[in-house]
Amino acid sequence: MPSIPRMLQPGNRGSGRAPADPPTPPVPSARAVVDCGVYVDGVRSQGTQDFRRSLAQVRESGEGFVWLGLHQPDERQMNDVAEAFGLHPLMVEDAVHAHQRPKLELYDDTVFLVLRTISYVDHDSLEVANDIVETGEIMVLAGRDFVITVRHGDHTHLAGVRQRLEHMTDHLKLGPSAVVHAVADRVVDSYLAVVSEMESDVDEIEERVFSTKNNDVDIDVVYLFKREVLELQRAVYPLVMPLARLSGNKSTSDMSPVRFDSPVMSPDAKEIRRHFRDVADHLTQATDLIAEYDERLTTLLNAASTKVSIQQNTDMRKISSWAAIAAVPTAIAGIYGMNFDHMPELHWPYSYPVLLTLMVCVCFTLWRTLRRNHWL
Structure with a gap:
């Protein structure tokens, strides 16, 4: 005679619960x-x-x-x-x-x-x-x-x-x-x-x-x-x-x-x-x-x-030094880039080379001064 499943045995009908897992045997x-x-x-x-x-x-x-x-x-x-x-x-x-x-x-x-x-x-x-x-x-x-x-x-x-x-x-x-x-x-x-x-x-x-x-x-x-x-x-x-x-x-x-x-x-x-x-x-x-x-x-x-x-201070001094050098041509280019009509240097034939020479001289002077003071 076949065995009756546990969930269908009397007393288990309608319980809706799965059988509990067998206890884990104790470790000696x-x-x-x-x-x-x-x-x-x-x-x-x-x-x-x-x-x-x-x-x-x-x-x-x-x-x-x-x-x-x-x-x-x-x-x-x-x-x-x-x-x-x-x-x-x-x-x-x-x-x-x-x-x-x-x-x-x-x-x-x-x-x-x-x-x-x-x-x-x-x-x-x-x-x-x-x-x-x-x-x-x-x-x-x-x-x-x-x-x-x-x-x-x-x-x-x-x-x-x-x-x-x-x-x-x-x-x-x-x-x-x-x-x-x-x-x-x-x-x-x-x-x-x-x-x-x-x-x-x-x-x-x-x-x-x-x-x-x-x-x-x-x-x-x-x-x-x-x-x-x-x-x-x-x-x-x-x-x-x-x-x-x-x-x-x-x-x-x-x-x-x-x-x-x-x-x-x-x-x-x-x-x-x-x-x-x-x-x-x-x-x-x-x-x-x-x-x-x-x-x-x-x-x-x-x-x-x-x-x-x-090291961070040294890096900041170098960055500040190069920023100061770059400020010189930036300032000159900004002034002459405003396109005013009444600027006497605009119509002078030597204006361009003189300004370039001035920018190089000022930048070189700044670079030499900063390098002498160990900023560069």
């Missing part, structure tokens, strides 16, 4: 997992990458910690992770939506660190460059027995960090704090790499602006780099205070330093603080270079604007 949280491992005494344990089983293994044995890496998780995926690790809802919201300012926050026994990453964009010439730097974002959530890294964007600079750290057994023994340091160190080193690559561009702009041979200054290029430096400042400068807290520097931080001797991090607080002080020192170098570039670009912007104004 494992899709967002880049890697997951259990580390005991600085050595990665063999086993599954499922973060739930890994966390259960660590908490049952009371040894080691779980390192979970995620890439652009959605809200449902992050909620699954939060449920397993006991994360605060505000951390979940920030980890999903990203676009956060670099910061360090404490949620009970969990440290939440936000880092902005930057990457230098190669370009053939300054005229065709649209962007000099591109940004990404890394969030690190560290607790007593776990650390979660959440990446947003393609320029996060985390490739190879886990493999490199797995060969540093002594450092990895420090626990989740070692992972936090490794991520922060990698990001800050990328800052130094980017600002070093930008130096040649800034030098080239400076050479163009102050070049005596180049009178056509493209001020848009200076504006482009000024904008990119401002983007660097927004990514780098806010990280000064979080690193001051992580390194235990009370003099530069209005907030209390993070207690690494608490259950949140490694009990070896002095050792890990030494590592974070080294990262903070590298960050200071990056901020100093960015401040130098900003000052140089501001000077170049003012110099380029002044050079453009001077």
Whole structure:
């Protein structure tokens, strides 16, 4: 017996509505997992990458910690992770939506660190460059027995960090704090790499602006780099205070330093603080270079604007000079073009050559005077 169409079945007649689309199946949280491992005494344990089983293994044995890496998780995926690790809802919201300012926050026994990453964009010439730097974002959530890294964007600079750290057994023994340091160190080193690559561009702009041979200054290029430096400042400068807290520097931080001797991090607080002080020192170098570039670009912007104004004034003086020279024959032609009958010079046989000679002499005198005064 043939089946009855759904729209003609009893209860659906006259409804006039199409059947609803089937719900989209949820994306499993494992899709967002880049890697997951259990580390005991600085050595990665063999086993599954499922973060739930890994966390259960660590908490049952009371040894080691779980390192979970995620890439652009959605809200449902992050909620699954939060449920397993006991994360605060505000951390979940920030980890999903990203676009956060670099910061360090404490949620009970969990440290939440936000880092902005930057990457230098190669370009053939300054005229065709649209962007000099591109940004990404890394969030690190560290607790007593776990650390979660959440990446947003393609320029996060985390490739190879886990493999490199797995060969540093002594450092990895420090626990989740070692992972936090490794991520922060990698990001800050990328800052130094980017600002070093930008130096040649800034030098080239400076050479163009102050070049005596180049009178056509493209001020848009200076504006482009000024904008990119401002983007660097927004990514780098806010990280000064979080690193001051992580390194235990009370003099530069209005907030209390993070207690690494608490259950949140490694009990070896002095050792890990030494590592974070080294990262903070590298960050200071990056901020100093960015401040130098900003000052140089501001000077170049003012110099380029002044050079453009001077060039415009020079052009206007030349135009005015030629207009003054052209006014002489124009005035004479206008007077004798009025066709009055009683003009004695009209009937003089030498009137035409005399007037031509007079016009040439006056124009030449004006040209020589203006040229002597550097108007032409």
